Amino acid sequence: MTLVLSLIRPSPVPTELQGITPDRLAPLAAAEIEHLPVLQGNRRLPLAEVFHISGSAEDLDVVLQGDLSGVHWIGAGMGQGRITVEGSVGRHAGSGMGGGELVIRGSADGWAGAEMRGGLLRIEGSAGALAGGAYRGATKGMSGGTLLIHGDAGSEAGLMMRRGLMAIGGSCGDYPAFNMLAGAMFVFGRAGLRPAAGMRRGTLALLGPSQPPLLPTFRCSAVLQPTAVRLVLQRLEQLRFPIAAELYSTCLEIFRGDLVAGGKGELLRLPGIRQH
Numbered sequence: 001m002t003l004v005l006s007l008i009r010p011s012p013v014p015t016e017l018q019g020i021t022p023d024r025l026a027p028l029a030a031a032e033i034e035h036l037p038v039l040q041g042n043r044r045l046p047l048a049e050v051f052h053i054s055g056s057a058e059d060l061d062v063v064l065q066g067d068l069s070g071v072h073w074i075g076a077g078m079g080q081g082r083i084t085v086e087g088s089v090g091r092h093a094g095s096g097m098g099g100g101e102l103v104i105r106g107s108a109d110g111w112a113g114a115e116m117r118g119g120l121l122r123i124e125g126s127a128g129a130l131a132g133g134a135y136r137g138a139t140k141g142m143s144g145g146t147l148l149i150h151g152d153a154g155s156e157a158g159l160m161m162r163r164g165l166m167a168i169g170g171s172c173g174d175y176p177a178f179n180m181l182a183g184a185m186f187v188f189g190r191a192g193l194r195p196a197a198g199m200r201r202g203t204l205a206l207l208g209p210s211q212p213p214l215l216p217t218f219r220c221s222a223v224l225q226p227t228a229v230r231l232v233l234q235r236l237e238q239l240r241f242p243i244a245a246e247l248y249s250t251c252l253e254i255f256r257g258d259l260v261a262g263g264k265g266e267l268l269r270l271p272g273i274r275q276h
Helices: 030-034 227-238 245-249
Strands: 003-007 037-040 043-046 051-055 061-065 082-085 101-104 120-123 143-149 163-168 184-187 203-206 219-224 252-257 265-269
Touching: 030 051, 163 227, 184 227, 203 227, 227 245
Parallel strands: 003 061, 061 082, 082 101, 101 120, 120 143, 143 163, 163 184, 184 203, 203 265
Antiparallel strands: 003 051, 037 043, 219 252, 252 265
């Protein structure tokens, strides 16, 4: 059975849903769920004053409905189960999640999937800045799981990414994969300035027809069809992420860098790329 949370009315002040996850809700009775605390501005309210509640979370399945653009921390820290959001959400969606699946049938504000450790986060619209990135002062961003953004992403996507897979179907802002430690990020549209600056290891694949100039601290080492790229593309298609068929047979330029950070990362791009 599915637990359905329908927002009673949008609030002019932020609402925070930290701790409202399927794995926490599943063992609770209806009355206990209704009294779970929700922070709205500087007020702590019971969940039932913010959402109409129906159904049960015993199957680890939760659906959120309404204008949730001012609701933050949805799915943050979840360990198992599934959350489906029927619309757009605020900041920190899926941040720190270690498992389960969070599907957002709209767009997400900043820090979506920040420091996530596992699970699947799918954003069918666009994402704000620092998707899959590290919070200020942290030493690593996304360290596991899969983050799929079907639309565009903001600046600093994948900041200090440590492990996992991120795919951006549209364009992204400046500094994608900035200070990347490991993991893989695939961008199918245009990337912003200074892609992979400071990367130590990992892979950034720029698969759009137009890209910015690379930093001079990247060196081209080969032009070929990497088997690992085809495997990632197949995995993305299995996850219902759209992939252009011609990418499976296209050779890619492979650059090593960032040389100022050891030069053990790789940046892939289409040959004969147009610069913008």
